[in-house]
Structure formats: structure tokens, C-alpha cells
Amino acid sequence: MAFTICEKRQSVIDEQGHALVIGGPGSGKTTLALLKSKGILDTLAPGQSILFLSFSRAAVQQILKRCREILSKEEMKRIDVRTYHSFCWDILHSHGRLLGGQPLKMMAPSEEGTRRTQFEGDWTEESRRLLREEGVVCFDLFAAATAELLERSSHLRSWMGRLFPLVILDEFQDSDDDQWRFVQQLSKVTQTLFLADSEQRIFEGSFRPGVRANRLDILKDTIALCEFDLRDDNFRSGDSDILAVADCVLSGKGPLPKSEDVKALKYEYRNQFAATVHFAVAVTLGTLRKRGIEDPTVAVLARSNDLVAEISDILEVSHSYNGKDLRPIPHEIVWDQELSASAGVAMASALEFVSLKTPAAREAMHTKIEEYFLIKKDFCERYGGRGAQTAGTKAARFGKARAKIAEGKAPTKGSPRTLEETLTAIPALAGDPVRDWKAVRTAFQAHDDLKAIFQDARMVRLFRASDTLATALAGRWIERATYEGAARIVRSVLDQERLMGLERDPKGVVLMTIHKSKGKEFDGVILIEGLYSSPFFLKHEAPQYAPSRRLLRVGITRARNFVLLVRPQNAKPLLDA
Numbered sequence: 001m002a003f004t005i006c007e008k009r010q011s012v013i014d015e016q017g018h019a020l021v022i023g024g025p026g027s028g029k030t031t032l033a034l035l036k037s038k039g040i041l042d043t044l045a046p047g048q049s050i051l052f053l054s055f056s057r058a059a060v061q062q063i064l065k066r067c068r069e070i071l072s073k074e075e076m077k078r079i080d081v082r083t084y085h086s087f088c089w090d091i092l093h094s095h096g097r098l099l100g101g102q103p104l105k106m107m108a109p110s111e112e113g114t115r116r117t118q119f120e121g122d123w124t125e126e127s128r129r130l131l132r133e134e135g136v137v138c139f140d141l142f143a144a145a146t147a148e149l150l151e152r153s154s155h156l157r158s159w160m161g162r163l164f165p166l167v168i169l170d171e172f173q174d175s176d177d178d179q180w181r182f183v184q185q186l187s188k189v190t191q192t193l194f195l196a197d198s199e200q201r202i203f204e205g206s207f208r209p210g211v212r213a214n215r216l217d218i219l220k221d222t223i224a225l226c227e228f229d230l231r232d233d234n235f236r237s238g239d240s241d242i243l244a245v246a247d248c249v250l251s252g253k254g255p256l257p258k259s260e261d262v263k264a265l266k267y268e269y270r271n272q273f274a275a276t277v278h279f280a281v282a283v284t285l286g287t288l289r290k291r292g293i294e295d296p297t298v299a300v301l302a303r304s305n306d307l308v309a310e311i312s313d314i315l316e317v318s319h320s321y322n323g324k325d326l327r328p329i330p331h332e333i334v335w336d337q338e339l340s341a342s343a344g345v346a347m348a349s350a351l352e353f354v355s356l357k358t359p360a361a362r363e364a365m366h367t368k369i370e371e372y373f374l375i376k377k378d379f380c381e382r383y384g385g386r387g388a389q390t391a392g393t394k395a396a397r398f399g400k401a402r403a404k405i406a407e408g409k410a411p412t413k414g415s416p417r418t419l420e421e422t423l424t425a426i427p428a429l430a431g432d433p434v435r436d437w438k439a440v441r442t443a444f445q446a447h448d449d450l451k452a453i454f455q456d457a458r459m460v461r462l463f464r465a466s467d468t469l470a471t472a473l474a475g476r477w478i479e480r481a482t483y484e485g486a487a488r489i490v491r492s493v494l495d496q497e498r499l500m501g502l503e504r505d506p507k508g509v510v511l512m513t514i515h516k517s518k519g520k521e522f523d524g525v526i527l528i529e530g531l532y533s534s535p536f537f538l539k540h541e542a543p544q545y546a547p548s549r550r551l552l553r554v555g556i557t558r559a560r561n562f563v564l565l566v567r568p569q570n571a572k573p574l575l576d577a
């Protein structure tokens, strides 16, 4: 693939000091960082490599994809593309002893989620205590602990400098205070290249504490660096007006270009939603094929996981739109694994209860359901989803039921009781894990409270561990003629898969939240707004709606070729009046 290397890009490649590259969506920041790396890789001494840090495994996958386009196989061995977390963990694992005199242990994110939600008091304080007194380091403290190590040990710092002669920091506008602290230490001993776009700042505020709107100002005030501006470039969708439309949405000001590449599809009533969404996907695939893209990639984006799950259900069955028959559309989902894993564990504990009917299994089931809701609550709080309060209420409901059972009493009303009654009515289990799992899962449709678990547990199939799970559960049945220990088995299989399963590069139609689409690229993008949920603009952000506008811009600019916006008829206009 031939890349344009203009004078500005050449200056970035030649720059020997610290540098900041600013550019909008598709301006080629990642590509430029890799072109610069390519020039250096040959000169590295044995043992040295270039470090490229990003925030999520999904982003790492995106960068690796670009690496494959730009670097040779040999060159790829010398570039270390990592998440901040995995880089920090490696340092803590090897050198953590320097902090408190003992090797550090990592607390698994699932355990941390549960403990955090059950802990009464300040979890941040508690996690600091765990690190200090017990040598246990929680996920959220990885960066802080690494910063402390690098601040304290000049030996470790200079060793890092020798190992990594160039460190590239992706999406630096999203870095938090702790990440900034350790990056500052690295910048003392090695060359750093910061990539950023302030307008793609979508994780600020309640999403991740310590992420600051003025991060780039802080950076420029602290580190002497050369700044390069690629804001006028757009290699992703340069022949279209996709970026122009996205920028209008960002500013809220028109005029909106009359574009063939960005279209809107409206629906009026709730009962038109499913067919409209289905039609939107079909029409986008058709448009892209007509434009000569044989196997188009299409992202279907919504603001919340709930809507993403609903869209998946819609695409799995047939619909009719204005007399046109629409067949099911195969698709993949990028989803939140911890939530579905804990729903799977709750489901497995119900399976245990049905097969054992003991008081202990009964109590354990209510505990696992309570845990699921606590994790959901925590998740909504941390990632900005709605429903934290509802999840909290449901957790309390199951917590109460658990306490009653522990006293030898039964839940008297509400979803815990309905669930127990429905599960008890299930005829004897047959020892066929797939059938038995489905029978138990159906019971979770018996009460509105439990539908979220039903939904999230359906996503367990996405772990692609169904065979492993079925084999493990069948093995347990053969040994004991019960599903005793099913919850533990499910948890351990899913944890394994989570650790192993690097996110693959999805093909065809793929569904995800807008947040998850950041850093990705598709031929077509469909953004979907619900009638009563997942609006494009969140009311509490009025009057300017700046965070929603930034998020929409990120979503729209993932497209190379075509964008379709599906909105209710009476939705708030994209531009201010």
C-alpha cells in the first residue's frame, strides 16, 4: 500500500525529540506513527523495541491491523503494541517487590468488580490499603503503582529508556492522571510520540476518573515537544462529505451538506422500529455493494448495550418493510464480557439449584443474582449507561431474599419468589446441558426484573466457549448425576476464554456501542436512536450537548463510504435552530 508522505509527515518521521501529532478522524495519526517506527526499527539494538501504548484490547487489535499493512513480519516482532494495563502489569509483576518488599498479586477484574460493589466505604481507599498491606493490586491501581515505581527507581527508569528508544502514546487526550504520571517518567528517559484528537474525547468525566479536558495543555506545559497538526487531512473518507457532516454535528452549526454519503431514515411509531432498523442494514449493504465494495463491513452503532442487544434480536428474524421482505442478517456483536459472564454464572447457579434443591444451592443462586445486579449497577455508573439505580434496587431485592433464606425462611413476594416458583416447576433435568440450560434460562423470562440476566446470558454464546461449557457440565452430570459446582465451572471456563480470546477483527455486519467503535474503521456505519431509550442527545447535557456531539462525530467518522442515521420522526434535530 502506498502512503502519502508530505513534508509535514516527513518532519514527524525525522523528529528526534518529543512530538505531539494532532489530527482528526482518519487523518492518519496511527499510520504516521508506524511509518516513523519503520524508519527506526532497523537501527534498534538486540533486546530493544518500540513501545506503542493504547487503552483497550480492541484499540490494540486496530493498531496491529495497521501494523500488518505497513510493517514486515520481521519488523512487527520489534514493535510492542500493548494496553496500558498489560504494560503496567508486566512491570508490576517483575518489579513490584520494590514497592513493598513482597511480590505483587493481581486481583482479577471480576473479583474486583464484586468486591468493589459489596464494599461499604471508599473502595479507592480500600484498594490502596490492599496494595500497601497485602500486596494485592487492583486493576484500577495498575497505572498509579507503576507511576510510583518509576518515580522511585531511577534504575528501573533508565532500564525502560534503554529497552524502548521510542514510546508512542495513542489517543493521549483520553489518558488519566495516573497514566500521565508514568508517561512523564518515561519521557525523562526516552523519546515519546503523542497522538491525539481533543474532539474524540469521549471518556471524560464519570466514565473514567482522572481524564481531563485540558490533558493536552498539561502535556504541552510540562514536556518540551514539537507539535504537528494534521487536522486538514482525511484519508479515511476524503472523497465524501462524511467528515464535513460529522463536523457540523460536532459544532451544531450548518449548513449541513446535501450528501449522498450520509442519509437519514425516520420512523414514527415503536412498532415500525424493528422493520426500519432491519431495512437500514439491508439498504446500507446494498448501497455499498452498488458502489463496488463486494464484501462490505458495516458497523451498526447504538448508545447503549440494551439497544445493541435489541438490534441483534431484530436482525435474527424476518421482517417486512413497505411490502419488501427482509431476511435475517448474519452479524457479530462486540459486547461487554464481564456482564454476560456474571449473567452466565447466575444462570449456572440456577441450574445448580434446580438439580440439587438444597438450601445452600438456593442461597447461592440468590447471591449470584445479587452479584450480577451489583456488577450491572457498577457498570452503569462507570460507563455512563442508564439504570444504575434500578440495578441497585434489584440487587437489594435479591440480597434480602438471600438473607431470608439464610435464616431458614422463604422469599415472600416479587422476582425472587417468582423465579423460585418457576424453577421449581421445571420437570426433572435430563443431563443434557444444552436442553437443561435452555429450560432454566426460560425461567428468567418469568419476571421483568430478570430479563436483563436473560439478555446478558444469551451473550454467553459469544465467548465461543459453548462446546467447552457443555462438555464440562456434561462431565459433571456423568460424575454426580447433578450440576453441583456448575457456577464455578462456568466462571472458570469464561474467565479462561476472556483471557485468551483476543478480539478478532469482525467481518460483515457488526453491532456495538458507539463508544466501542472508537479507533475502528468500516465501509458503512449505521447509527441507531431508540424511540424512548438511547437518544443521540442526552437531555442533561443541554443546551450545547457537547459530549453527545463528540460521541456522534466519533461514530459517523468510522465510515469510509456511507453513513445512515436511523432516528425517530420527532427526534431533536442534529443542528441547533
Ligand SMILES: Nc1ncnc2c1ncn2[C@@H]1O[C@H](COP(=O)(O)OP(=O)(O)OP(=O)(O)O)[C@@H](O)[C@H]1O
Pocket (backbone or CB within 6 Å): 002, 003, 004, 005, 023, 024, 025, 026, 027, 028, 029, 030, 031, 032, 197, 234, 235, 236, 518, 519, 520, 521, 557
Ligand atoms: N499517509 C497516508 N497515505 C495514504 N493513506 C493513509 C495515510 N495515512 C492514513 N491513511 C489511511 O487512512 C485511514 C485512517 O488512518 P489512521 O487509522 O492512521 O488514522 P487516525 O488518524 O489514526 O484515525 P482515527 O483517529 O479516526 O482512529 C486508513 O485506512 C489508512 O490506511
